[in-house]
Amino acid sequence: MPRKPPTHCSQCKVELTEANSYRRRESSSFRSRCRSCWAQDRRRRHDADETRRRAELNADSEICEICGAIETVTRSGRVRRPSIDHCHRTGVVRGVLCSRCNAGLGMFDDDPARLRVAAAYLERHAATPSSSPADLSMS
Numbered sequence: 001m002p003r004k005p006p007t008h009c010s011q012c013k014v015e016l017t018e019a020n021s022y023r024r025r026e027s028s029s030f031r032s033r034c035r036s037c038w039a040q041d042r043r044r045r046h047d048a049d050e051t052r053r054r055a056e057l058n059a060d061s062e063i064c065e066i067c068g069a070i071e072t073v074t075r076s077g078r079v080r081r082p083s084i085d086h087c088h089r090t091g092v093v094r095g096v097l098c099s100r101c102n103a104g105l106g107m108f109d110d111d112p113a114r115l116r117v118a119a120a121y122l123e124r125h126a127a128t129p130s131s132s133p134a135d136l137s138m139s
Helices: 035-057 099-107 112-124 133-137
Strands: 021-023 030-034 083-086 093-097
Touching: 021 035, 030 035, 083 099, 093 099
Parallel strands: none
Antiparallel strands: 021 030, 083 093
């Protein structure tokens, strides 16, 4: 006998609607939890992963291993904690990074070859010390 699709959140028991829940892919039924409970559980799992990674790394340092700066990015008026960088494929913790460096690695899919090509590009197109922005725009 097929299971009856959920009509109420399995955690908080609120009625599931289009506004407060997600639909299953390729189905007209709702997932078993409302958006609020789903987000709360996701945050809890992420915090547990973050705590485990910090312990694994013994991460007391607040200094980015790439740029050497301390975190300056704010969220909700508070300076964020430095990111614990890890390989998304293997889960292996690599080090402590500031948000900007962590995002930069992510933009290049953590691919060293792409990062080397990008660095070479920047070096090829670096402005010479004697040229000013006005000189460059007149070329």
